Amino acid sequence: MASPQATETEIQTRVADLMSWMTVEEKAGQLTQYFTFPGVTEELENVETEVRAGRAGSLLFVSDAAEIDRLQHIAVEESRLGIPLLFAYDVIHGFRTAMPVPLALAASWDPSLAEDCQAIAAKEARSIGLHWAFAPMVDIARDPRWGRMIEGAGEDPFLGSAMAAAQVRGFQGDRIGAPDRVIAGPKHFAGYGASLGGRDYDEVDLSDSELWNIHFPPFKAAIEAGAGNIMSAYMGLNGVPASGNKWLLTDVLRAEWGFDGFVVTDAGAAADLETHHFAMDRPDAAVRALNAGVDMEMAPPFGGDAAFRSLPDALASGRITMDRLDEAVARVLTMKFRMGLFDAPFVDVAASERTLATAAHGDVALRAAERSAVLLRNEGGLLPLSRDIGSIAVIGPFADAARDTSGPWIFRQDDSETVTVLAGIRAAVGNGTRVDHSVGVSVPKRLHPSIFENPFLPPTPVIEVDDDAEIARSVALAQEAEVAVLVLGEAEVMIGEHASRSTLDLPGRQQELLDAVLATGTPTVLLVMTGRPLDFKGAQPTAQMMIWYPGTRGGEATANLLFGDAVPGGKLPYNWPRNIGQIPLPYAHLRSFKPEETEMRYWNEPNGPLYPFGFGLSYSSFDYANLRLSSDCIAVGQSVEVSVDVTNTGVRAAEEVVQLYIHQRYGTAARPVRELKGFNRIALAPGETRSVTFPLTPDRLRYWSSATRGWVQEPTTFDIFVGGSSQGGLATVLKVDALA
Structure with missing residues (x-):
């Protein structure tokens, strides 16, 4: 058997030998990845049947160490050839320990910090038996209406490339198969961040100049850093769906860049070539995806039939070749050997529990949250606050919301471990300062449910109050306090995948709450918890700080920043528009034929951003x-x-x-x-x-x-x-x- 330290020659010899024993159905199985959802008995039974038959090469969304170990035992001990499974998961900004969201890490302008954060995430994920992270997301995003910009590094390809490479190093270490590391899977190749109108999943139409100069560089940087996997995108790119785009997946990725890992589709994206009206039917979709350069299909979730199950029939009818099928299978098996799965496929459940309980992981999260914050305004030097202050009113729906503090795209965090802003402030000032709290207003529900609001995941707590009464209470608390700290923004279900917005206004009645508190005349600090620029109307608070979704130790970090134990040094990874009508507003735009009128494009207000890309204040100068x-x-x-x-x-x-x-x-x-x-x-x-x-x-x-x-x-x-x-x-x- 090959070991994680085996040479590539040894691994390829073993791969070729194993493939010589495989049936066409087993080969197609290695190219198929199935969802598993806790509590969905029928789905799990179907998956187990496929695993026993050797028709599943990978599983995703299993996040319990004992369950991963059980399913791996089925694959190794009950299938004909005993080929272990690859287990994958969306490890976007932490596993048990929630790090600040990726856009926040980009705001730190510190790639080594991003590397440290993803190394901790990889260690926690690997301890429970996961082998592969669907991250980093390296799409360039220049339209903040697009909710998934929170997963990336913002609008700039140079900053995005640095963060992409750093995260790959964090996930994988110095090689694929390094101890306590997982395979990195940069996504979504390519152009997904440029969807029309910022609408998730919508088509993308990009010039070659934009592709090569703006959207491709972070992917190339991730590949040069050693990424073992690339995920293809859902949407159509210049008329051809990305997951069926041979120019993209073969000509650019393989021939131009020399990528030698494996390509997986996003969820259901191979089958959806039929949905796009690109493929005639699902078997045709499988053929088009494989021939374009896809090596593994992430099957449609919730019982959808995998398109790649039809590959044996496609081979028999001559629509695919054995060489192309074997090429894809070899890439997947090579990765399994590199990860050492044929030597050590099973999970040490007791060790995983110890790893997940490592307190030092939280120290990295604390440092990351401190370094990610961006100070936007500090007129009159209101910040940092004095610890001798007698009273503070902490107001807003996200001041004591643990789930929102962790942020979107994280599923295994322990909310009881999360330090909220309110808890962080109270711990910082002790009993000598009166700290009052009001949620201020309700958090409105989305018009359309989030794809993550389903019975198989922990529910997001709902904040519902009598808005009129609570706004009045917030005003009273602010009037009685020496300083008010408002924590406003977006609930974590309002951003991320399937979470585009047609406005950048504060959701619900938060603007009304902000205006009412400012009207009291009490010095006010606004802490913004979101992952995109928002449009604050009317009077502005004296001090404003972007804290993003700061993670497990976010409230402690925020308190350190408020009271000067940490000094904000983050910078914006995007232009912050004055209002939504300016979008898109990239800082790196071309010079117009009337450059002297750049700031006069709109007759009613300046054209420039409210805050420019790279902007961020400090407590120093x-x-x-x-x-x-x-x-x-x-x-x-x-x-x-x-x-x-x-x-x-x-x-x-x-x-x-x-x-x-x-x-x-x-x-x-x-x-x-x-x-x-x-x-x-x-x-x-x-x-x-x-x-x-x-x-x-x-x-x-x-x-x-x-x-x-x-x-x-x-x-x-x-x-x-x-x-x-x-x-x-x-x-x-x-x-x-x-x-x-």
């Missing part, structure tokens, strides 16, 4: 000086170093995210006014100055040109900008000459 290049002129193909001196001019130790942007003035295509090409989060003591240096390598100066139908780096002139956001900063010029 920073000065940038002495921007310099190692050479003012380089040749095509050469590199240059960009350096700047950054000084902490405040009285607190703090961290700043130093950001490098470029603009190419002319070439075979027009280029965005600014593009992020480097960043570094640095810690500075009061008065300390540090020199920060960025490399500008040829790959950072090139782009995919529609004019040449390929990658180009051209002799041209670049504007170089360095600062604390995508606006302003210091500027200089770089000249790039043709090769001698």
Whole structure:
């Protein structure tokens, strides 16, 4: 038997030997992944039948160690060839320990932090017998109406690529099969984040320039980091469904990038080629998906027939080849050998319980929540608050909502372990400060149920109160307090998959609550719990901080930020529009033919964002000086170093995210006014100055040109900008000459 440390030659020899014993039905089974849902007896019985018959290669949504072990015993001991199962799960931002949501981790601008968080998630998941995470999601999202932007890194491909690679390293370690690690599955290939109108599952129509320059880079970075799996997307891409798109899955992914892992569809996406009216019927859908480059079908949930069950018939009729079938099977079996499943397929249930109870995992979650927060406003220096304050009114439906604090797309967290904002504040101030609480308003129900609101998952607590009475109570508490802390935003079921919105307004009567509290004149801090920009109307609180969905230790982290034990240093991973009518509003837009009117596109208000990409305040202040290049002129193909001196001019130790942007003035295509090409989060003591240096390598100066139908780096002139956001900063010029 091969071991996790076996050479690739040894593994491939063993794979070939095993495949020589397999029937066509067993081969098709290795390419089929079935859902299992707790409590759905009939579904589970059907799955067990397929496992015993060798017609299932993978299962998903099993999250109990003992149940995983039981099903694995069936596969290994009761099927003809004893091939172990791959168990997969949506490990998006933690397993038992909820980390801040991925968009929040992107706001930290700290890839090493994202790597640490996913390493903890992988360790917890692997301990219960899971082998594979359907993460990271690396789709670029420039329309905040799309709920799934919360799973990614925002709007920028450079930041997105850094976060994608870091998360892959966190999940997989230094190799596939590393102890306490799982297979990373970047998704959704490709363009899913650009769905029309921000409507989930809707079609995507992207130019080649947008695909190659914006949407492809994070996937390529994830593959270069070693990702073992890629998940294909649901939707149609330029008229061809992604899960049946041979150009995408074979020409780009395999031939262009050299990906050697396996491709799995999103849930039911192979069968849904028929739904798209792309395939004639479900057997035709299976043929089209396999021939396009899909290696494994995630079967439709809730009893849907797997399309790949028809592959033996397709082989017999000549619609697929044995070579293509064997290629896909070999990729799946290779991954099982790399993960060591043929040596150690079973679960140590007792050890898993100890791993899940590791207190140190929460320390990583705490650090991540502190580093992810983005301070948006702090007029008059209201923050940080004094611990000597006599009374605080903590108001809002999410102030003491453990489930919402953990955030969407996490299913095995223990809500009793989650520290809410209210609990964090009370623990921070102790008995010397009176802390009153009101939920303020009800949380409205969605017009359409969430796909996660089903009887097989823990229900989300519903917040329902008499809004009029509770708003009046909130006003009274605010009037009696020295400071009010409002925790507003969106319930976790209002964002994520199947959670697009047609408005960015505060849901329900939260805006009315905000206005009423502000009218009291009490100094007010607004903590925003969501994963997208929102449109706050009317008067604005003196202090505002984006805390996202901060995870298991989120309330403790928030209290540390409020009282100055931690200093906010996060930066926005997207432009924050003034209102929904501006969307999409990417910072990296092309220069118009009337650039002097950029801010006058709308006659009724400025065109620019409320807060720009890369923006975030601190309890300190920073000065940038002495921007310099190692050479003012380089040749095509050469590199240059960009350096700047950054000084902490405040009285607190703090961290700043130093950001490098470029603009190419002319070439075979027009280029965005600014593009992020480097960043570094640095810690500075009061008065300390540090020199920060960025490399500008040829790959950072090139782009995919529609004019040449390929990658180009051209002799041209670049504007170089360095600062604390995508606006302003210091500027200089770089000249790039043709090769001698």
